Amino acid sequence: MFKDSVITARRKRRELAVALVCFGLAVLINVYSIIRFNCPWSEFFTQIGFVILLAACIYAVLAAVRLAVHAVVSIVRRCRG
């Protein structure tokens, strides 16, 4: 019923890259909000918890989108094939 699944090195590299992009995006949002609301630059570090949480949220949203795209592509391929 259950099959062993293999996570390839390529997949791991890709997920790490996606996670890093999400983290970078969250950092950029933090920088934007510091500038936008005239907050102290110390928030670049003090808000790191918020940044990680935001990065995780973005990653989760991206994952949902990617899964949906993958499902649609699979269905289309199956229909054609």
Added chain:
Amino acid sequence: MKDEKLIDRRSFLSRLGGIGLAGAALSAFPWMESCSPSRNDATSGAKVRLGIIGTGSRGRYLMSFLKDIPQASVVALCDIYGPNLELGAEMFPDARRYTEYRRLLEDRDVDAVVIATPLDRHFRMVMDALDSGRDVYCEKSMAYHIDECRQMYMKRKSTGRILFIGQQRLFDPKYHKAMESIVRGDFGPVVNVRNYWFRNADWRRPVPSPELERLINWRLYREYSRGLMTELACHQLQNGTWATGMLPVKVMGAGDIIYWKDGREVFDNVCVIYTFPNGVNMTFESVISNAHFGMGEQILCKDATIDLPGSRIFRETPPAKSGMEQLIAQIEKGVFSNSVFAGTSWNAETASADRGEAIMPEAEGDGTREILQAFCNSCITGKMPPRILEEAYYSSVLGILGDEAILQGKTLYMEEGFII
């Protein structure tokens, strides 16, 4: 107020001891010396033998604290109502029992008395107890009439005995911490003082037979009590004098029986305004047919509002949130707020949604244990703490004046003769 500034009761009291009971804190609360750790140490091993006059619900509440105070020994109980005397005896089975307070005062083993009887009895009992050479702790309010309060004050002075009135807020660390900042001017000048006490209950106690109605429900009858103004307001009115450092110069008010028309004689709703010399107003409002707002004591300063029982500060300009939180709030507002096609010409000033900052989250109790501890220590040392009786006197006078202003339908003034 940052977290590192928050302290609990134990460390607060220890700090008072540690700084030699000097400094701003003690100049604002000089009576706290009487229950400082050093004073407790100085009186350890000694006992004050107490007689309790009035073992009703309030008397037994006080007795529950006295059980745990090492310097207190309850040796005699007195109550004219048998069931209450029995309940008191269950707490202190070895104590001698009396049904007449003068017999208790003749008991040579009694050093001091705790009086928790109806308001109209306070004056005679306190005077007799002081005359008999006993130290006295009497429940608030001090007495039914201003002149009686004054006579009690003078009697204490002439006899040199100890006289405490049960204004436990004077010993509540939450109030001290807040008042210390207010008096220092940390939040700007005091601009208003709001006190309110809302309940939704008839304020009655169950009566086993009709002839006991007035004896048990004495708070509802003018012969014994002034109702809300002497049983509730006197606790809160000291907040204004404490925060402003002044006495009100005039008082006006209104009151009536609007809901509990059950034969009672005291008001079931009152609204009283006291005005200080600088024009600042203090209000006391009480309704016992709606409990929504509960009990509140708020000092409104120019830069902050201090909720005393809730022990929180609400700044007029709350500390700014982080950029991320502001961004999220802005996005939320953009997504969830209603679209406005035409601006209104008038907007209601809605209350601030700020949750405020805790003043003393670890504080426990309401000061009752501390005031009883201070009383026992004072009985043992023979030293009357400074200002404590004056604070109680003026809060009682203000309560009585408020009730008189309602009854007479006039603005009453703080007369020269009321000043001690």
